Amino acid sequence: MNKISRKGFLKIAAAAAMSGVTAGALAACNAAxxxxxxxxxxxxxxxxxxxxxxxxxxxxxxxxxxxxxxxxxxxxxxxxxxxxxxxxxxxxxxxxxxxxxxxxxxxxxxxxxxxxxxxxxxxxxxxxxxxxxxxxxxxxxxxxxSVQLPTGDENDWLGTEPDIDEAAITETVDTDILIVGAGNGGMFAAAYAAANGLNFRIIEQNGNVQDTRHWYGAIDSAAAKAAGEKPFDKAKLLSEISRYASGKCDQRVVKTWINESAAMHDFMRSILEDKYGWVCDFTSGTEAAWPAENAEHNTDYLFPVEEHNYMASERESGLARNELLLQYIQELGYGVDFKTSLAKLEKNAEGRITGVIAQNMDDDHFIRYNAAKGVLLACGGYAGNPYMMQQLDPLGTSVTTACSYSPADKGYGIRAAVWAGANLDKEAAPMLFDRGIVAPGVDAGYVDSESAFGGKAFPGEIRQFNPGTQPFLKVNRNGERFANESCPYNDIVYAAAHQPGRVYAQISDANMLEDAKRFHTIGCSAGTRKNTMEGLEKTFASAEEKGCFFRADTIEELADKMGFTGAAKDTFLATVERYNELYDKQNDEDFGKPAYRLSAIRTAPFYGYWLGASLLTTEQGIAINEKGQALDTNNQPMAGLYITGDMSGSFFANNYPCLMAGVAMGRTLTFAMKAIKQMAGLE
Structure with a gap:
């Protein structure tokens, strides 16, 4: 018998057609x-x-x-x-x-x-x-x-495209538009296609729609106008996003989101508000703005975005947004083909993408989906695939201690597109949040895990510890301060790449909630300042149970609990004393942190914990043009193939501009709708 390696596949044909089988939808490729x-x-x-x-x-x-x-x-x-x-x-x-x-x-x-x-x-x-x-x-x-589809391995994340015998394909589905992935981009694309009465199918690798990323950024939307917001400075926003990406983005792609996100919100509003009575929570103005002191310290490059979410309505209805969109398309006579895996893209002699071959997870039979007008891939990033993380983003991997990604994000859509000739961005762009709390002595990076995909997992047991984002004093294992703590989420974890164990400790005192309110961070980090001390105590208690959070009546006692000994303890105590001096001076002579972001560490109880990055998702994806079309390795459009969401590229590089709240999800939804318009000839 021929065994199947993780790097290869076994080419096999079905001897007889399987009768009475109804195709589900897109399922992960790793379990055939x-x-x-x-x-x-x-x-x-x-x-x-x-x-x-x-x-x-x-x-x-x-x-x-x-x-x-x-x-x-x-x-x-x-x-x-x-x-x-x-x-x-x-x-x-x-x-x-x-x-x-x-x-x-x-x-x-x-x-x-x-x-x-x-x-x-x-x-x-x-x-x-x-x-x-x-x-x-x-x-x-x-x-x-059936065929064992390749998963990649520790030496070759891409693997080889499977060669599936025609006799193994026992079902054929014809449609105009095929949407691959029932996550944020896929479900919004399906809703737009359903609203316009289009002939489409949507397939999903799991047995249900995927997690909703609630917040999205849209520029000059109806919500912004209703709130009395002045028109956005679109040129400055374009410049800032390009600067954040070190100029490595395609500014025409960014402009599509800037110019068309308002129309995206209009369509979302027509479903959630007009049809189902949900209420949009719009965040802008003072709440979304950085304090004026930022400008004095040349840190106003953190350009806020007008942010929209319907989370309160989701809680009231008991449905997440993607679940409501599923209900919406079902009411219009459509559905999602669940539990069928993307095996490969198909193209004709002229190179046009004509559809996909997928595999049903229940009985492993293969299905050919022919898509006359095009395929939209919305399959997510690769954060859940250690082979891809280690080979494509060794830096991001090295500073990560915890994860908050979807485990379904294994990069299968990216791999299928590359097999078909698409151009993958050449630089990683992970979404790293400085909230990966771990116990003392735990290093950042993967550890062996018998139950995890690829045998690797991050050590942190808490997905995100929100107070970690606050700009309190941060020190390394030697007890030394090493950076300006008032920075975007990923900056401090990248700075920690140069520190022992690639982790750091955060220190604050009994006034931490009052300090957090004065810091006025924006985006999801605002959750700490909007909390109560009673609420924070629940967060602390959960981390304490896992041996990750420490409190003490003296700084010396805290140092002992945090694991500082010998010279490192002496240095830590001296660093706290120095930090108090800088607070008294209201002048960070060491690293230039704005004065309003300094805090005293004098009032018991004192709090401390070790942190690294929490990996949310990856934004390194398939290069696209301003229409959402995939580009080949010569940066020419690939006829019949569109990309959106975390598996799309050309927008971010190096990292994700975490504090431009909602920009990634706004991009995902805007290009989801754009792709349907393009394939259906609605533009």
Missing amino acids: SGSTSTAASGSAAASGATGTYIPGTYEGTAEGISSTVKVTMTFSDSAVTDVVVDTSGETASIGAAAADELRDQLLAAGSAEIDGVSGSTITSEAVMKAAKSCYAQAKGEAVVS
């Missing part, structure tokens, strides 16, 4: 099975066997945590008579140890549907998938069931 029959099934079938099964022994395989799991099943004409489960390549104490129990469950169940073994979920699912293949073969439904 491959199998080979060892029985003389052809002769058994020819002999006219009339039992439930074709007697013989069959093998099925599927990918577990760290190996290819194999199940061998022997059938009489009416029952399973023997089962061998090989999980020897799995973690010895977990998956490998579960083999005997899984074998017993398969023998007792008389089907591939078993309970599995607690603590060995991934291995159990692989065994069930492999057993399912054995049953299919024994019933004569397939000699070989």
Whole structure:
């Protein structure tokens, strides 16, 4: 039997069409099975066997945590008579140890549907998938069931495009527009297509719509006008975004968002407000502005964006925005094809993208989706794929301690587009929040994890610790201050790349809430200053339980709890004393922090905790033009292919301008609508 490596794939054809199967939608490419029959099934079938099964022994395989799991099943004409489960390549104490129990469950169940073994979920699912293949073969439904799609590996994040035999494609769907991914971009695109009565299909890799990113930035929208806002300085905003990206963006792409985001909001408003009665929470004016002192210290480059969200209405209705958009398209007679994985894009002899081949996650059969007018990929970034993170963004990976990304963001859409000839941005642009709280002594970067995709995970157990964003005193493990703490979220974590363990400690005192209100940070970091001390105590308690948050009655006691010893402790105490001197002077002579961002550390209790980055998503994506069309490696438009969301490029570089609140989601939604307009000829 040919085993399937993570780097390659096994080319297999289905022997017979699977009847009665309805396609779901887009599912992740990392859980398909491959199998080979060892029985003389052809002769058994020819002999006219009339039992439930074709007697013989069959093998099925599927990918577990760290190996290819194999199940061998022997059938009489009416029952399973023997089962061998090989999980020897799995973690010895977990998956490998579960083999005997899984074998017993398969023998007792008389089907591939078993309970599995607690603590060995991934291995159990692989065994069930492999057993399912054995049953299919024994019933004569397939000699070989499917292709193991490549996931990349630690040396080659891209892998090789799968070569899928025509005989394995057992279903064909024809449509005008195909949307791949039911997240923020995909669902908004589907809503716009449904509102215009277009012929489209939307497919999603999971069994449900994806998480909603609530806030989005839109310029000179109806909400802004209703709030009495003056017209935005669009030229300055364009300049600031370009400057933040070190000039590496395509300013024409940025202009599409600036000029068309108001129309995007109008359409969103027509659904959420006019149809369902939701209320938009618009943030601008003083609340969205940086204090005037920033200008005195040449830090006014943090240009705020007019931010919109409907979170209060989501809480009241019990629906997230993407769930309501699903309801909206369903009411118009459309739906989402769930649980089908993107395998590859297809193109004709002229190079036009004509559709995709996808794989159904329930039974592994392949589906050809023909899209006469185009394909929109909205599949998310690659934050959940350690192969891509380590190879494409070694710096961002090295300073990250925790994660708040969607685990479905494994970069499959990016890989499919690159296989088809698309141009991937050459520089990483991670969305790093300075909120990755960890215990003392924990370094930034990946640690080994038996249960995580790729065997790697970040060590932090708390997704985001919001107070970490406040510009309090920050020191390294030597007890030294090392940067101006009044900065965008990612600046301090990048500065920590030059510090021991690539982490840092944040220190404040009993006046931290009053200090945070005076600091007046904007964007989601404002959650700290808008909180109450009672609310913050709940946040602290959760971190304390995990050994990540410390409080003390003296600075010396805090130093001990934080793990400072010897010379590092002496330096830490001297640094706190020096910081108090700078506060008294109202002049940061050491790093130039604005005076209003300084704080005294004199009143007990004193608070301290270690931080790194929390990785939210990645913004390095496929290059696009101002119409949302994918570009090839010569930066020419690829006919029939459009990109939006975190897998689209040309907008960000180096990092994400975290404090331009909502700009990434505003870009995602604007280009989602733009792509549908382009494919449908509505512009």
